[in-house]
Amino acid sequence: MADAEVLTTKIPRLSQDEIESPPLTLSQLTWRRFRRHKMAMFGGVVLILLFLYSAVGSIILPESYANFTDTTLRLQSPTSAHPFGTDAVGRDILARTIYGGQISLLIGLTAVIIETVAGVLIGALAGYYGGWLDAILMRITEAMLNIPEIFLLIVMAKEFGGKIPSVNFFGREFSGSVIVIVMIIGLTSWMYLARIVRAEFLSLKENDFVLAARSTGTSNSGIIFKHILPNSMAPIIVSATLGVANAILAEAYISFLGLGVQPPTATWGNMLDGANSYLESAPWLWFFPGMLILLTVLSINFLGDGLRDALDPHSRAV
Amino acid sequence: MTRFILRRVLQAIPLLFIISIVLFFLMRNMGDPIATMAGRQITRPADRARLTRQLGLDKPIYVQYIYWLVGNDWAKTDMDGDGIAETPGTRKGILRGDFGTSLVNRGKPVIQVIGERLPNTLMLMLASEVIIIFGSLIIGVYSAIRQYSAMDNLMTALSFIGYSMPIFFIALISMYIFGVLFQRWGLPYLPTVGMFDPKVGKTAGQIALHMVLPVLSMSIISFAAYSRYIRSTMLEVMNQDYIRTAKSKGLPRREIIFIHALKNASLPIVTVVGLDLPLLLGGAVVTERIFAWPGMGRLFLDYVSRSDVAVVMGILMLIAVAVIAFQIITDVVYAWLDPRIRYEK
Numbered sequence: 001m002a003d004a005e006v007l008t009t010k011i012p013r014l015s016q017d018e019i020e021s022p023p024l025t026l027s028q029l030t031w032r033r034f035r036r037h038k039m040a041m042f043g044g045v046v047l048i049l050l051f052l053y054s055a056v057g058s059i060i061l062p063e064s065y066a067n068f069t070d071t072t073l074r075l076q077s078p079t080s081a082h083p084f085g086t087d088a089v090g091r092d093i094l095a096r097t098i099y100g101g102q103i104s105l106l107i108g109l110t111a112v113i114i115e116t117v118a119g120v121l122i123g124a125l126a127g128y129y130g131g132w133l134d135a136i137l138m139r140i141t142e143a144m145l146n147i148p149e150i151f152l153l154i155v156m157a158k159e160f161g162g163k164i165p166s167v168n169f170f171g172r173e174f175s176g177s178v179i180v181i182v183m184i185i186g187l188t189s190w191m192y193l194a195r196i197v198r199a200e201f202l203s204l205k206e207n208d209f210v211l212a213a214r215s216t217g218t219s220n221s222g223i224i225f226k227h228i229l230p231n232s233m234a235p236i237i238v239s240a241t242l243g244v245a246n247a248i249l250a251e252a253y254i255s256f257l258g259l260g261v262q263p264p265t266a267t268w269g270n271m272l273d274g275a276n277s278y279l280e281s282a283p284w285l286w287f288f289p290g291m292l293i294l295l296t297v298l299s300i301n302f303l304g305d306g307l308r309d310a311l312d313p314h315s316r317a318v
Numbered sequence: 319m320t321r322f323i324l325r326r327v328l329q330a331i332p333l334l335f336i337i338s339i340v341l342f343f344l345m346r347n348m349g350d351p352i353a354t355m356a357g358r359q360i361t362r363p364a365d366r367a368r369l370t371r372q373l374g375l376d377k378p379i380y381v382q383y384i385y386w387l388v389g390n391d392w393a394k395t396d397m398d399g400d401g402i403a404e405t406p407g408t409r410k411g412i413l414r415g416d417f418g419t420s421l422v423n424r425g426k427p428v429i430q431v432i433g434e435r436l437p438n439t440l441m442l443m444l445a446s447e448v449i450i451i452f453g454s455l456i457i458g459v460y461s462a463i464r465q466y467s468a469m470d471n472l473m474t475a476l477s478f479i480g481y482s483m484p485i486f487f488i489a490l491i492s493m494y495i496f497g498v499l500f501q502r503w504g505l506p507y508l509p510t511v512g513m514f515d516p517k518v519g520k521t522a523g524q525i526a527l528h529m530v531l532p533v534l535s536m537s538i539i540s541f542a543a544y545s546r547y548i549r550s551t552m553l554e555v556m557n558q559d560y561i562r563t564a565k566s567k568g569l570p571r572r573e574i575i576f577i578h579a580l581k582n583a584s585l586p587i588v589t590v591v592g593l594d595l596p597l598l599l600g601g602a603v604v605t606e607r608i609f610a611w612p613g614m615g616r617l618f619l620d621y622v623s624r625s626d627v628a629v630v631m632g633i634l635m636l637i638a639v640a641v642i643a644f645q646i647i648t649d650v651v652y653a654w655l656d657p658r659i660r661y662e663k
Contacts, residue, residue, distance in 0.1 A: 039478075139332065139336055140336065142333055143333055143336040143337045143340060144340075146333070146337055146637075146638045146641045146642060147337065147341070147634060147637065147638060147641075148597055148637065150603050150604070151603070151618065151633075151634060151637070154603070154618070154619065154622055155341070155344050155345070155622065155630070155634075156344065158622050158623070158625075159344055245482065249484055252484050252486075253484065253485075253486070253604055256484075256486050256604065257603070257604065257607065257619065272486060272487075272490075275486075275490060276490075276511075276608060279490060279493055279494060279497075279498065279510070280494075280498045283494055283498075286487075286490050287490075290484065290486070290487035290490065291487075293484055293487065294479070294482060294483055294484065294487060297482040297483075297484070298478060298479060298482040301478060301481065301482050302478065
C-alpha cells in the first residue's frame with residue numbers, strides 16, 4: 001500500500017495548464033476562428049443592431065404612422081419631431097426606414113432561401129448524376145449567366161409585376177410585389193451557387209464513404225442529402241451569407257428603378273425612387289435609406305468574409 | 319488551337335438558342351404592344367384585331383418564335399381577317415440579320431435604334447474601364463508591395479466599402495457634393511445630368527464635362543474588386559523563386575516590380591477584363607438612369623416599359639452574343655499570353 005503511494009507520487013504531476021485541453025468540436029473551432037476576425041465581429045454586431053433597429057423601432061412607432069401622409073409637412077428637413085425629415089408627401093422618414101428595413105431584410109433573407117434551394121438542387125443533381133442531366137442543367141445555368149442579372153431582373157419584374165394581390169402575413173399587409181421581388185431575385189441568382197455545389201459533388205462523390213454508403217444500399221437521395229451535402233456545407237453557407245447582401249442590393253436597384261416593391265409598403269430601395277428630383281432640395285430623403293443599405297451590405301460582406309476564413313478546413317489558425 | 323476555337327463556337331450555338339427561347343417566352347406577357355403602337359388613341363376592336371394580325375400576335379408562341387428567328391417571307395399571313403392567308407410576310411428573321419422593327423419608333427429598324435445609342439454607351443463605359451484598369455493597377459500594386467502598411471489597410475477598408483456601395487448611392491453623393499454643394503460654395507461645379515448643355519451644343523468639351531461624374535461613380539465601385547484582385551495576384555507572384563533570383567542578382571526594385579512581377583501578375587486580370595468588357599455594351603442601367611445619359615441602359619429601360627419586344631430582344635441578344643464571343647476571345651488570348659496553358663483536344 002505504502003509502496004503504491006510512493007510509486008504514484010513519483011509520477012510527475014501535470015499542472016492544470018499542462019493537461020491537454022479536450023479537443024474542440026468543429027463548431028467550437030469555427031467560432032474561435034470567427035471571433036478572431038475583427039471585421040466579421042464588427043459586421044455581426046452592426047447587423048444585430050440593424051435588426052434591433054427595425055424590430056424595436058416598429059414597437060415604438062406603429063406602421064400607420066410610417067404610412068401617414070401629411071402634405072402640410074412636405075420635405076421638412078430633419079427636426080426633433082422628424083429626426084430624418086419627411087418625404088415628398090409628408091411621411092416620417094425615420095419610421096419608414098424602420099419598416100423599410102424590415103421588408104428589405106425580409107426580402108434579403110427569403111430570396112436567399114429560394115436561391116439556395118434552387119442552387120443546391122440543381123448543382124447536386126448535375127454533379128451527382130452527371131451525363132445528359134448535367135449537360136442540360138449546366139447549359140441552362142450558362143444561358144442564365146450570359147445575361148447580366150440586372151437585365152433579367154428588369155424583364156422578370158415587368159413580366160410578373162402587379163399580378164399577385166396583397167397578402168396578410170403576421171397581421172400585416174404586404175404588397176404582392178414583395179413576393180414577386182423575392183421570387184425573381186431568388187430565381188436570377190442561383191447560378192453561381194449551382195456551379196459551386198456541382199464542383200463539390202463532382203469531387204466528393206468519388207470518395208470511399210460514398211462507395212460504402214452505396215454498397216450498404218443507401219438510396220440516391222440518402223447519399224445526396226445525408227452523406228455528400230453535409231460535407232459541402234461550408235461553401236454553401238458562405239455563398240448564402242454573401243447572397244443576402246446581393247439580394248438586398250438587387251431589391252434596392254430594382255425598387256430604385258420603380259419596378260420593385262410598390263408603395264405604400266416601404267423598402268430602403270423604393271424610398272430612393274425619385275430621389276433624383278430632390279437631389280438638391282431634400283438630401284435627407286435619399287441619404288438615410290442609402291446609408292442603411294450601405295451599412296447592411298457592408299456588414300454582411302464582412303460577416304461572409306469572416307465565415308469563409310472560419311469555415312475553411314485548411315485554415316490552421318485557432 | 320483552331321480545333322479548340324471551333325469547338326467553342328459550335329458549343330455556343332445551342333447555348334444561344336436556349337437563351338433566345340427563354341427570353342422570347344419571358345417577353346410574351348411584357349405588356350400591350352398594340353397600345354404602344356396605337357399611342358394615346360383608343361383603338362377600335364377592329365383596328366386591334368388588324369394590328370394583332372399584323373404583328374403576328376394571334377399565332378401560337380412557337381410560330382412567333384420561328385418567325386422572329388427565320389422570318390416569315392416564306393409564309394402567307396391573313397391580313398384582312400377573312401380566314402384566307404394571302405399577304406406574304408416581309409420579315410427576314412434574326413438569323414438573316416433582320417432584328418425586326420421598333421414599335422415605339424414606328425417601324426424604324428431595331429439595328430438603327432440600337433446603333434444610335436451604342437456609341438454613347440461605349441464612350442462612357444470605355445472611359446470608365448480605362449480609368450478602372452489603370453487606377454486599380456496602381457492601387458493593387460502599391461498595396462501588394464507595401465502589404466499591411468497603413469495605406470494598404472486603408473485601401474482594404476475602402477475597397478470593402480466600395481464593393482458594398484450601391485451605385486445609385488455613390489452617384490447621388492457625388493452629384494450632391496460636386497454638383498450642388500460646389501455650386502452653393504461658389505466653386506466651379508460639374509453638371510449632374512444629361513450628355514451636353516443644350517445651350518452650348520454637343521461639343522467634345524461638353525460631353526467630357528458631363529462624363530466626369532458617371533465615370534467617377536462607376537470607377538469608385540469597380541476599383542474595389544479589381545484592385546483586390548490585382549493585389550492578390552501580385553502578392554502571389556512576388557513570393558516566387560524567379561523574383562528572388564531577380565532580387566539577388568541586384569536588379570533595381572522598380573524593374574523587378576514593373577517588368578518581372580507585373581507582367582506575370584497581370585495575366586489573370588486579362589480574364590476579369592475580358593469577361594467584363596461585353597457587359598459594357600449593355601451599359602450600366604442604373605447609372606445611365608441617374609445621370610440621364612442617353613445610352614443603351616436607358617434605351618433598354620424605356621423600351622421595356624413600353625413593351626417594344628423587338629428592341630428589347632435585340633439588346634439582350636446582342637449582349638448574349640458579346641458575352642459568349644468575349645469568353646472565347648479571353649480563353650484564346652490567355653493561352654497566347656501564357657505558354658503554360660495548352661488547350662488539348
